[in-house]
Amino acid sequence: MSRVCPVLGKGPLSGNNRSHSLRATRRRWNVNMQPYQVEIDGKVQTVRMSARAHRSLMKSGK
Numbered sequence: 001m002s003r004v005c006p007v008l009g010k011g012p013l014s015g016n017n018r019s020h021s022l023r024a025t026r027r028r029w030n031v032n033m034q035p036y037q038v039e040i041d042g043k044v045q046t047v048r049m050s051a052r053a054h055r056s057l058m059k060s061g062k
Contacts, residue, residue, distance in 0.1 A: 003030050007053035 004011045010031050016024040032051045037044055 001048075003033065005031055005033065005050040005053050006047065007049045007057070010050055010052070 012031060013029045015027060015029070017027045018024060033048050034051055034054070035046050035048050036054050038047045038049075038057075039045075040047075
């Protein structure tokens, strides 16, 4: 399943885990994807989007 938000287009970021001895291993920060009930064209549908996208949609009143 995709980890890209369909509303904002945000995807996962990558970086390093740093241990106490500063050894670096690769890691990923995934997007906070949640299922939400959204009205699209007069019909209620379940859409997986990021929590940030849901907050911005609720602020704009859509």
